[in-house]
Amino acid sequence: MKALNENIPIETEQIDPQEVKQELLRKYPTKVARKRAKQIIVNKVAEEQEMQEIGANTRTIPGIITQRGCTYAGCKGVIMGPTRDIVNITHGPIGCGFYSWLTRRNQTRPDGPEDENFMTYCFSTDMQEENIVFGGEKKLRAAIQEAYDLFKPKAISIFSTCPVGLIGDDVHSVAREMKEELGINIFGFSCEGYKGVSQSAGHHIANNGIFKNVVGLNDNVKEGKYKINLLGEYNIGGDAFEIDRILNDCEITVVSTFSGNSTYDQFANAHTADLNTIMCHRSINYVAEMMETKFGIPWIKINFIGAEATAKTLRKIANYFENEELKQRVEEVIAREMPEVIKVRDEVRARCEGKVAMLFVGGSRAHHYQELFKEIGMKTISAGYEFAHRDDYEGRTVLPSIKVDADSRNIEELEIHPDPERFRPRKTNEQLKKLQDEGFRFKDYDGMMREMSDRSLVIDDISQYESEQLIEIYKPAIFCAGIKEKFAIQKKGIPMKQLHSYDSGGPYAGFRGAINFYREIDRMVNSKIWKSIKAPWQESPELAAKYACD
Amino acid sequence: MKSKLLKTEKEPYVATTDSCKQCAPLGACLAFKGVEGSVPFLHGSQGCATYMRRYVISHFREPVDIASSSLGEKHAIYGGGPNLKLGLKNVMAKYHCGVIGVATTCLTETIGDDTPRLVKEFRDEFADELECHGNPSIVNVSTPSYAGSHVDGFHSAVRAIVDQLASNVPAMENTVNLLPGFVSPADIRYLKEIVHDFGLNPVVLPDISETLDGPAASEYEKVPSGGTPVASIKGMGTALSSIEFGRCLANSMGAANVLEDRFNVRSRRLGTPIGLRETDIFMDALKEITCRTIPIKYELERGRLVDSYVDGHKYISGKKAVIYGDPDMVVALTSFLTEIGIRPVLCATGAKSQLFKTAIKTVTEEILDESPEVLDNVDFYDIEETAEELKPDVLLGSSKGYKLSRKWNIPLVRLGFPIHDRFGAQRICQLGYKGTQDLFDMIVNAVIQAKQDRSPIGYTYI
Numbered sequence A: 001m002k003a004l005n006e007n008i009p010i011e012t013e014q015i016d017p018q019e020v021k022q023e024l025l026r027k028y029p030t031k032v033a034r035k036r037a038k039q040i041i042v043n044k045v046a047e048e049q050e051m052q053e054i055g056a057n058t059r060t061i062p063g064i065i066t067q068r069g070c071t072y073a074g075c076k077g078v079i080m081g082p083t084r085d086i087v088n089i090t091h092g093p094i095g096c097g098f099y100s101w102l103t104r105r106n107q108t109r110p111d112g113p114e115d116e117n118f119m120t121y122c123f124s125t126d127m128q129e130e131n132i133v134f135g136g137e138k139k140l141r142a143a144i145q146e147a148y149d150l151f152k153p154k155a156i157s158i159f160s161t162c163p164v165g166l167i168g169d170d171v172h173s174v175a176r177e178m179k180e181e182l183g184i185n186i187f188g189f190s191c192e193g194y195k196g197v198s199q200s201a202g203h204h205i206a207n208n209g210i211f212k213n214v215v216g217l218n219d220n221v222k223e224g225k226y227k228i229n230l231l232g233e234y235n236i237g238g239d240a241f242e243i244d245r246i247l248n249d250c251e252i253t254v255v256s257t258f259s260g261n262s263t264y265d266q267f268a269n270a271h272t273a274d275l276n277t278i279m280c281h282r283s284i285n286y287v288a289e290m291m292e293t294k295f296g297i298p299w300i301k302i303n304f305i306g307a308e309a310t311a312k313t314l315r316k317i318a319n320y321f322e323n324e325e326l327k328q329r330v331e332e333v334i335a336r337e338m339p340e341v342i343k344v345r346d347e348v349r350a351r352c353e354g355k356v357a358m359l360f361v362g363g364s365r366a367h368h369y370q371e372l373f374k375e376i377g378m379k380t381i382s383a384g385y386e387f388a389h390r391d392d393y394e395g396r397t398v399l400p401s402i403k404v405d406a407d408s409r410n411i412e413e414l415e416i417h418p419d420p421e422r423f424r425p426r427k428t429n430e431q432l433k434k435l436q437d438e439g440f441r442f443k444d445y446d447g448m449m450r451e452m453s454d455r456s457l458v459i460d461d462i463s464q465y466e467s468e469q470l471i472e473i474y475k476p477a478i479f480c481a482g483i484k485e486k487f488a489i490q491k492k493g494i495p496m497k498q499l500h501s502y503d504s505g506g507p508y509a510g511f512r513g514a515i516n517f518y519r520e521i522d523r524m525v526n527s528k529i530w531k532s533i534k535a536p537w538q539e540s541p542e543l544a545a546k547y548a549c550d
Numbered sequence B: 001m002k003s004k005l006l007k008t009e010k011e012p013y014v015a016t017t018d019s020c021k022q023c024a025p026l027g028a029c030l031a032f033k034g035v036e037g038s039v040p041f042l043h044g045s046q047g048c049a050t051y052m053r054r055y056v057i058s059h060f061r062e063p064v065d066i067a068s069s070s071l072g073e074k075h076a077i078y079g080g081g082p083n084l085k086l087g088l089k090n091v092m093a094k095y096h097c098g099v100i101g102v103a104t105t106c107l108t109e110t111i112g113d114d115t116p117r118l119v120k121e122f123r124d125e126f127a128d129e130l131e132c133h134g135n136p137s138i139v140n141v142s143t144p145s146y147a148g149s150h151v152d153g154f155h156s157a158v159r160a161i162v163d164q165l166a167s168n169v170p171a172m173e174n175t176v177n178l179l180p181g182f183v184s185p186a187d188i189r190y191l192k193e194i195v196h197d198f199g200l201n202p203v204v205l206p207d208i209s210e211t212l213d214g215p216a217a218s219e220y221e222k223v224p225s226g227g228t229p230v231a232s233i234k235g236m237g238t239a240l241s242s243i244e245f246g247r248c249l250a251n252s253m254g255a256a257n258v259l260e261d262r263f264n265v266r267s268r269r270l271g272t273p274i275g276l277r278e279t280d281i282f283m284d285a286l287k288e289i290t291c292r293t294i295p296i297k298y299e300l301e302r303g304r305l306v307d308s309y310v311d312g313h314k315y316i317s318g319k320k321a322v323i324y325g326d327p328d329m330v331v332a333l334t335s336f337l338t339e340i341g342i343r344p345v346l347c348a349t350g351a352k353s354q355l356f357k358t359a360i361k362t363v364t365e366e367i368l369d370e371s372p373e374v375l376d377n378v379d380f381y382d383i384e385e386t387a388e389e390l391k392p393d394v395l396l397g398s399s400k401g402y403k404l405s406r407k408w409n410i411p412l413v414r415l416g417f418p419i420h421d422r423f424g425a426q427r428i429c430q431l432g433y434k435g436t437q438d439l440f441d442m443i444v445n446a447v448i449q450a451k452q453d454r455s456p457i458g459y460t461y462i
Helices: A009-014 A017-025 A030-039 A071-080 A094-099 A129-134 A137-151 A162-167 A171-182 A199-213 A239-249 A264-272 A281-295 A307-321 A324-352 A365-375 A390-394 A396-401 A429-437 A464-474 A483-491 A510-525 A541-549 B024-032 B046-060 B073-078 B081-095 B106-111 B115-125 B127-132 B150-165 B185-197 B230-238 B255-263 B276-290 B296-316 B327-340 B356-364 B380-390 B399-408 B432-454
Strands: A040-042 A086-091 A155-160 A185-189 A226-233 A252-259 A275-278 A299-301 A356-360 A379-384 A457-459 A478-481 A496-498 B038-043 B099-104 B137-141 B175-179 B201-204 B241-245 B267-270 B320-324 B343-348 B373-375 B394-397 B412-414
Touching: A017 A030, A017 A040, A017 A457, A017 A464, A030 A040, A071 A086, A071 A155, A071 A185, A071 A199, A071 A252, A071 A281, A071 B046, A086 A137, A094 B046, A137 A155, A137 A171, A155 A171, A162 B073, A162 B106, A171 A185, A185 A199, A199 A252, A199 A281, A226 A239, A226 A281, A226 A307, A239 A252, A239 A324, A239 A510, A252 A264, A264 A281, A275 A281, A275 A307, A281 A299, A281 A390, A299 A307, A307 A324, A307 A365, A307 A510, A324 A510, A356 A365, A356 A464, A365 A379, A365 A510, A379 A464, A390 A396, A457 A464, A464 A478, A464 A483, A478 A483, A478 A510, A483 A496, A483 B046, A496 A510, B024 B038, B024 B046, B024 B099, B024 B150, B038 B046, B038 B081, B073 B106, B081 B099, B081 B115, B081 B127, B099 B115, B099 B150, B115 B127, B115 B137, B137 B150, B150 B230, B150 B255, B175 B185, B175 B230, B175 B255, B185 B201, B185 B276, B185 B296, B185 B432, B201 B230, B230 B255, B241 B255, B241 B276, B255 B267, B267 B276, B276 B296, B276 B327, B276 B432, B296 B327, B296 B432, B320 B327, B320 B380, B320 B399, B327 B343, B327 B356, B327 B394, B327 B432, B343 B356, B343 B380, B356 B373, B373 B380, B380 B399, B394 B399, B394 B432, B399 B412, B412 B432
Parallel strands: A086 A155, A155 A185, A226 A252, A226 A275, A275 A299, A356 A379, A356 A478, A379 A457, A478 A496, B038 B099, B099 B137, B175 B201, B175 B241, B241 B267, B320 B343, B320 B394, B343 B373, B394 B412
Antiparallel strands: A040 A457
8 A cells, every 4th residue: 555645746736626526526416416516616716717606605415424513603612612701601401511611722811810711611501301391591590690699700691502492582581681680791692503504603693792782882992002903813722822922012902802812891892993803704704894884993804824924914904004113113023033933934844845735624714724834835735614605715706796595694684883972983085095095905805715726626514525535536745624524534644633723732823823833734744653554564565574584 | 710609508509510411412422333334313403413523532532423414493493304314315325334323402302303203204215225225224312402411312322222223133142242331442342352251242232442442544434343233233132141331220221121121131230340349240240141260361350450459558548539420430430449448528420310329329338437428410510519628639530520620739530521631531441350450550640649749859759
């Protein structure tokens, strides 16, 4: 057997992606194949050419083992999980709360020992049969009272699991009543698992809830000349800490992060920032839109994954504030950080150049991490998102043509108007125009496909089965997805890097994060272990016999 | 953190804070993973399969495929039948599996899907396709997440497998059915070795020894090899006897009871064999079934274990332990700790179990004057509250007790499920004389290390 991890890019070039697509679809029943065909695209790159349409954000087919989670997972696990001082109560049977109990490796850093941190707790109403039959509102009310008595938190939020919606418990009215009674902010989320196509629906429900119930409640203006919000950064493995370090050195103030290392007060205060910067476009772009309408804060897309991308992001923020002192400060920080990055990058690049990667993860990571691979000379030949929508693939220009289906209609679309007291345009129309004329882009996201090479395979909601076929054909040097895929891929002799929870590593954002990532990928793709899968006597029996005789 | 509680009366808390149990479908999936060629299938929202996969995988570090019928809002209203059938068809087509284990979830139980009927309909409607894919068996089990815990889900699934597949078609000579409950792959490997050494052919159900602890393979298999072969399950009705572990398992939940009632295969219900006494009983049962003497290998293992009990006694005697986890594991560990001179001060489980208290009494009363505190249906908040006053020296249980270990600065010996902050959970062997030996060494060393770490000097001769 050939060593499975042997990677020969020339061979990769010879593989016809159209044929691969057909191979992936071959075993599916006709109807399933037809649906999947729309979600598997052979990328074409040509100037001025319209993006191909990809099927995305459509329901997973039953029995096809998907990477996707549910609405509850997106709402409670992803968005609200990283906030440390809100007591999150899962209203439902015990499993959902247990499985979302700090499992994403989202980190937090309380200010001091007195600072509240409920993140290590898992609160659940642990619904029993009688609650399903007779309703669970009474138990929920008592659970809220109990949480209040024990912890006296600033806020309590309630997450609905599947049976809650089915039996008709009204978590919102319970929240309202208890808010009135206890005098703290209490709000509920209708994030039943069966709603929506994937966790993406849950992100939306969570963000709408925070926007509606928390943002704008605290008008204290933080010190600092350049104030931004960091949206869609979840502090996995400490990413937000590294980003904060860099921004801090640039003297840029982060008012709030949605939602890595966040607190209730940060959310309440978010409307006082002067710029919204978006990391994960998928999970939060609508919040930026709503904040612009309601408070007048413009937004830009940024990316701290990749050293070059980090530098670009810092310059973009500095350009927005149009301040020479800031621009100079940013250049100093970049100049200070880059030498170490370049040293490690070049060292690692010598060993990784030309190898190929595949990324199937998240709603932005499969795109962002291509930057890091590029920096060490590795090419992404296939990628796709787990729960993204068409605009994350094709760019925001496609937004008007996305069809609204029953699943999207399920998610409340908030009607937003300028806040009579708090709306304050951060730039005049002239200033905005001037910036744009100079090439500055607001609300800019071109999506993943434009930045991927010709003939690369873009696959939405890849299934376990397709992943296995794909690595069998291409034998990439590395495959990136989540823990569910990790061991199946590695059993095939391909190193698998978790880009949800980073295995046990991180941070990978910013400059130091880039260094961590280069070293991690070097370690993985250049490991010798894969050659030992077969014992020497299995590999070449004659040789073993010879040694034995000698 | 505020941990002082307001309630002095023992009135149960309303909410569950830091649960010490998982939900029933997870247990069912684990049981189905132990059948050869099987793909677990959850009838419900796709999030259940995803969450349980990620959780089980983080413990075993192995591929775990669990399919789902991926119900949406529409199906929650109109019923999940069409999705279930389509899902089953797709799993059959792609996995060519021998068994599909369908477990329900809170969603499908709440909407009242009649899953056994839907499976039957599927068998009738798609007979040709089933034929074409090698006639996989479809086993179904009802596991509403709002009733019972993962322990109940596990046992319900084992019972359903036996109930729906076992017959009296002979498969092998000299077989004994072994129903070990939820133990580790390493435990199962060792149990099989023991039974073989008595000259018997073990049918272990479920057998996760390879499916959840597989070798690095040059050829990847879609459904991992290993697991109890369906043919062997079909022959369970012809075995010489059944041995089922679990002092907390009600007869109405025992799979061996089904075999006894239906095929007259004698059921021997034993405690999970951890420690000398429970392993002696297990060895005795095998001796009785085979009319053979105990193989010398086990006499030696036993002898070495007793020898180590003597040697290690000075380190651990009188230490106080808190044990938490699945009822039968806690009972077995309590039995073991009692005999080595560690005093169990609190035995706790998140599961509801009427037999738990009696079982703890049974395994401790010969040795202890005072019964330990026993709590079922509790969470870590309750455990903390009770244990705080008992001042334990050591904790035994899953990773989820780490918070208490950190707070009280005492060692946590990680056992049971889930273990996701240590390496090698699937290889922990704690059953039989040899497993107990490993466990004993681990506990003694944890106690020694704690003493060493607390010393301001740093002695190496301790």
